[in-house]
Amino acid sequence: MREGRHRRLELTRVASLGFTAFAALAFLGMLVLFTVESLPVWRQAGLGYLFGKRWFFRVHEFGILPMVYGTLAVSAVALLVAAPLGVGTAFFTVEVLPRRARLAVKTAVELLAGIPSVIYGLLGVLLLRDFVVRLLAHWDPLSGDTLMTGGLLLAVMILPTVMTLADDALSGVSAAQRTAARALGLTRAETALRVAARQAFPGLASAVLLGLGRALGETIAVFLVIGRQDNQWPKRLLSMEPLASAGQTLTTKLGGSETFISYGDPLHWGAVMGLALVLFAVVGVVSVAGARLALREGGGA
């Protein structure tokens, strides 16, 4: 019996080591692949690839700044909507709802996370486009395909992630802390906001960051409602106008036809792979930041 357990442990170790090594190798492999394949465009455009505002593949002009802007803009809209809503919901489920009801709500929200993104995209086409035209009537959008539409759709999609992770973080605050706070005479609201929120802060932040990671990488749903218009560098960065226009993100460009037709042309293919590399880097930074915050929480900062 003991012998058997020992063996099983050994096997678990070997297997988990193997799978971890596989994941690490896949990560490195992708990084190397994207870098090597995108070399032609770096050689041709240099840093102009990152900061150029014109993308016309027929004349081999590749500048991705408008797409980086599009990605950041839709993610910002998504976060501004989903972070308060998700974290607020988590406060409600943890601090107000009885345990049973909390689990029921949490399960329902987690089910939402399992809906395929193309379904969200089609719902966006059906329900969100007209809504956004009315919402942004003041800025008079040409059609319902705007960065705002993409951002709002993403907000709905990342809400379950933010909510359920924030819920975990808040419910992880030890009961002793709460009891002590109540014993010191703090009200329930004060306990929640001053004690639990502070204790759970790294967890809440990592919930938001992991939601952001999902927003950055989402493709097909945004693809269907963003309009896919190239070279939409805003005249004024901090205005609503660009949000009321069609645009393009790193992922919607990758999801479009250029990925399929660029094979025969090393430079064009390099430019497409460069998009993947940049996206990879951005998502990587956000995910690492999220994971580090979560670790800090685990370490009991």
Place this chain on the structure above:
Amino acid sequence: MLRAWKLLLIASSILPAATLAAAPPLRVNGSTTINPVVVEASEILRKEHGLVIQVDTQGGSSGGMAALGEGRAEMAMVSRPLIDEDRAHYPKARFEATRIGLDGVALVVSRDVWQGGIRTLTKAQLRGLYEGKVKNWKEIGGPDRRVVFFNKEAGRGTWEVFARWLYGDPKAAPLVNLPEVGSNEEGRSKVTATPGSISQLSAAWADGQHIFAVGIQDGGRTVSPTPAAILDGSYPLTRPLMLVTNGSPQGAAKLLVDLLLSPRGQALVRKNGYEPVTGTAGGRAK
């Protein structure tokens, strides 16, 4: 214990490969215009011959040619003539095209534009619309409504036929920034839902109830994309619907091509709104 694990691992890595080798599916990729016809034909072949045919529309006609050239598909659906670039990108491939039908590229407008009086367009007007010089429909005799041009994305057969007709060569088309649409389904839904919109779309998809195909006014004549005008070639944006293989079609690909050229297949072509290729007009073409 460990040995059993190893066996399982080895078996699981070999089994899928073995089953794939037994019945390789025919992979078809390309134009969303041809897609419904080929999907229906594949269904018939699945029922009658047990053939597995995967039909995909990633990247449209040029996406299909790329997949065929790269060996990611055995057949491409192409809704435009073959161009030099196809051969230049894949010099080793021996592309062989079979025409299975004819279609027109229509310029479609939304209901408000149609009812506002835009029934025909000239080449000059279309250039103005495409290049963003005409910003409001009233400038060319239509309703007071801003123009929204949904451009078919690069690589779509529809776009290439349009650009070749309007500018002589897709490469000569001016560089524009327009919101883009991909599949015919997407183009249809966006033009239907957006007031003041225009797009290029397969003529068979313009239903005349939600979206409307305008006539083309060229050299004093006005031609609408009617079946008769597409069949006799008087509609200027007429295009072939083709199945392309690398070398002559073999096996499952040949069955599919033969079915589509048979009266039964041609009926499918007609049922989907496209014009059949009759007698010697159809068949193989290099």
